[in-house]
Amino acid sequence: MSPTLFAGLVAGTILLATIGVCLVAILVVRSRGESHLRRRLAPEASGVGDDLDDRGQRPLVASMVRGGKAIEGMVDPEGESGRLLMQAGWRGVEQRVLWYAFQGVLPILLAALLVGFWMFAEVESKLLVTVLLGFAAAAMSFLLPRWVLRGAAASRQRRIKSEVPLLIHLLTLLFEAGLSIRQALASLVREGGGVLPEIGRELDLMLRQIEAGAETGDALKNLGEILAVDDLSTIFGVLRQVDRYGGEIREPLLEALEVIEERRSLELREKVNLLSGRMTVVMVLFFFPALMVFVAGPAFLALIRALGDVNG
Template structure:
């Protein structure tokens, strides 16, 4: 890298840094103005001490700035659904995520800038400029990647609780309980048995107690979680709650279909694992076995040929 291009790269890095700082300050001021406007419109906010209110307000302002950055990354408005799927329904949990969305890129940029300033004199500035941009981009995408992985893992745990959930529902319905009573009983008694579904149905029971329509509430839960196995069960509950009729047979049919599908998935996994094991045996076990079996004979042949030649 020639010395003539060094001022250009330094100026470009400074421009990017100033632009990022200015954008962050603008988003922070805008979020603070929106929060002040909400405080004026909402008169029944809970009272808090001055230090708590100040720290809470600062975190909320920073979280609003992170929410603005998230809107730049999330063009499909997928983040609210992922937050629900990850189990982060509380406003404080969501604020912490948006706060991470703001701070992680800043921290990554500062670390990359520190490495840039401490680089050797003969190192290329272009490479460090690329590292700086890659660090900023990785910082923007890392919180969303973590959120997506957490939501996917929790959906898998919810799907694993569905068979036991069906069995408990059948027992409660056979005991003469209605849909709302059965869900309330599961929320009260199933905290240790169905930890993930218990959290979701606790929200459902609160909405039902507040006067919400059961069909609409269950449909919203199905659309928010997007777990196909649970969606089938919720569809049966909606039909029974609206039209009435026998609930045991549809639930048992749903359970049978679920177990059959899981059996097929398990067979596919076993077949895939068998194929991988075959490749491993061919690459590692078969050469060792060939050396162990044919090695002595091969050595004897070589010695015999050597004696004949001698």
């Protein structure tokens, strides 16, 4: 490596590190200023992580949380993380504190690993490799928390989706027993927590909102929009219509169940078709050569022996 290129790489690394430190400092200062302003304007509505010192959290944890919220404000200006946290079921203060702390400490951990690589690794072109790993670590510090959160939200959405058919059958039985919508939902929360663990948690929170004065239809609509599970949104839509206009509810629920089952049947057929195509590729790559050896091997060996006898 020429001295000019080496000096350029060193200067670029120092410049990028300086810019990164300045950006993190600006974000932390701005986040702290916004949190102080929110506490002054609406102390009772301060967000998670803004009043950690008041909750008895350690200053180190509070600083990591503020750093995580600052990073989130930079990579997520539209507030997608709040919706994903609710979809993942991480609604509690402790869970959100752990999430923000993880998001704040990850860049520091990756930077420490990068420094360890620079100090102890014995590779050629160490500076170039370190710069490339630095860019990769910077990208991962922003992208990895988003991947983890989206994966957790998608996994919980699949679990909720798997509980929807059982929810429909239980609601049908409860409505046939003469219960109203609110009574049926309360009975599901009270008695069906073991069979509907994910939906039961969400219904419990929704019933608390209804008891606090929210309208049943609005609460169902908001919950459906937050969870973003199509099958569950369909059921909540049926419940909202019945709650608003009245009428028979058993037939709409059963019709919705038929639509959901048809949709799942089509999804399963699509998965089976994809799986059969993949298995065809696997068979061609692995099974077909072994089959050719098994079928054509004896004939090929016999031909080799015959040719050997002729030559002999």
